[in-house]
Amino acid sequence: MSRVIVVTSGKGGVGKTTTSAAFSAGLASKGYKTAVIDFDVGLRNLDLIMGVERRVVYDFVNVINGEATLRQALIKDKRVDNLYILPASQTRDKDALTEEGVENVINDLKDDGFDYIICDSPAGIEKGAFMALYFADEAIIVTNPEVSSVRDSDRILGILQSKSRAAEEGNVVKEHLVITRYSPERVDSGDMISLDDIVEILSVPLLGVIPESGSVLQASNSGIPVIMDKESRAGQAYMDIVGRFLGEKIEHRFLDVEKQGFFKKLFG
C-alpha cells in the first residue's frame, strides 16, 4: 500500500525541500521504493539539492500535459537504490498543476508499486501548496522555532484538515511535526521559541528536531542529501526521523546546548 506524504509548512525557507530530500533518501536507503515530487513549479530546487539538476529532461508539468510519460520524467538516483525524483518545471506557472493531472501522476506512481510518494510543497497557501497536500495521507509539518513559522504551520494544518481530499471524505490526515534549524543556544537566549512551546502551541506529535547546522548548506551545495552525511548532526537527526517514522523507538537528541567538552576544547 502506497502512502502519500506531503512536506509542508506555509512559510518559505524553513527547510521543506531539505527535509523532503533527506526523508525520501532515508526511506529509500531502508529499502522502500520512494518517489519525491517537487511541487514548487517555477522555482525548482529539489533536483539541485539532490544533485540531479543536469539530468532533468522532462518534468512534472510535462507529464501532466502528456508531453512525456512518467517513466521518462522520473530520475533514478544514482547513489541510493529505490529513490526516484520527479522534478518541477522551471518555466511554467503554478496553474499548470491541475487536480486531475496531479491525481493521475500519483495514481500511476501507486500502480508502479511505490511505497512512499513524498510531495515537496512550495511555500504559501496558493495553488501549488494546495495541490501538494490535496492527496496526502500523512503530512510532515516543517517548522522553525519562530513565531511566524509556527503560526503559518498552524494555518497550513487547518487547511490540511479541511481542504484535503481525506478531509473532504471525512478522514484525518496523519500529522507529524519536524522542527528544523533548531538552535538550543538561541532558545536559551530567548531569541527562539522552545521545543516544548512549539509542541504545545501546535499540538502535533513530534517526529524530530533538526539542529541548525552548516553541513546542510554544504550538502545542498554539493547536491547530496544531508542524510547521507553520517558525520553531520543534521544528517543523523534526519536518520532518526526516518527510523521513528518507520516505528523505531529512538530518543530525541541534539536538543540541548552542546557542552564544549574538555576534550573538544583541547582537540577541537
Added chain:
Amino acid sequence: MTLTQSVLELKGEMLMLNVLRLYDINIENIESALQLKRDEAPMFFIQSPIVIDCSNLGEQGKLLDLRALRRILVKMDFVPVGLRGIADGMRAAALAAGWNILRTPARPPSKDKKVLAKEKKSSIAKSDIESEKVADNPVEPVTIQKSNMTIERPIRSGQQVYAENADLIVLSQTSAGSEIMADGSIHVYGPLRGRVLAGVKGDTTARIFCRSLEAELIVIAGCYQLLDESDTNLQGKPAMIYLDQDKLIIEPLI
C-alpha cells in the same frame, strides 16, 4: 453623570440581519425565489432587516432594477437596510432609488462560511463561497431549537467555526488567529487561544467555559473584552465567562 450619558447611550449591538446575496439580476426570478424562501418561515421574516449583497453581480449589477427590488422586499415585509458590494457604476442609481449603501465588511460575514450546526459532521469552515442560485439562504429560519455541535480536532489559525442555534463544544484546542462562534454557549477542553464569541444572536445567558483561558477576544451577545486589556488573573487557568448587566464576568472554574 455626564451630559451625554443622560441624553443617550450609544453602543454596539449584535443584530440578526439577513443577507440576500444575488446571483441574477432578473427581478421576476429574484421575486419568485425569495417568495419561496419567505414562505418557508413567514413569521420569521416579518419586519426583519435585510441587506442586499451585490458583489456577485459585478458590472451586470447596473442593469438591476433597484426600485423594483425595494418594492418587492417591502411587499414581502422585509425592512431593506441597504446595499453592499455594488459596482462603481451603481452608486447614483442606488441612492436615487432610496437605498443606503453599506460598507462591505473586511471579513465576510460568518453566514458565508457555510458552517451550520446542522451539518452532521463536525465541520470546519471552508472559506470558499459556493455559488448557489438566487437568494442563497437569507439566514436559515430559526426555530430556536438548541442542539450542539462537537468538534474533536484543533481549530487552527485562519479557521472559523459557527454553531448556529447551538452550543459549541471543542474537545481540542483553538489556535491564536482562529474564531469560534455559537448562538449558545461555548465549551473548550483544550487551550482556548483564538477569538471566542458566544450568544452571537444576542442570547445574553450564553456562557463560555474553558480549561485554559488564553483567548485573544471574548464576546458574549455583543459585549466584548480583549483578554490583554482585562485585569483578570485567570489567564491560562480554567475559567467561566458570563454576562452580568452588559459586563463580562470572568470567574474561576473550580
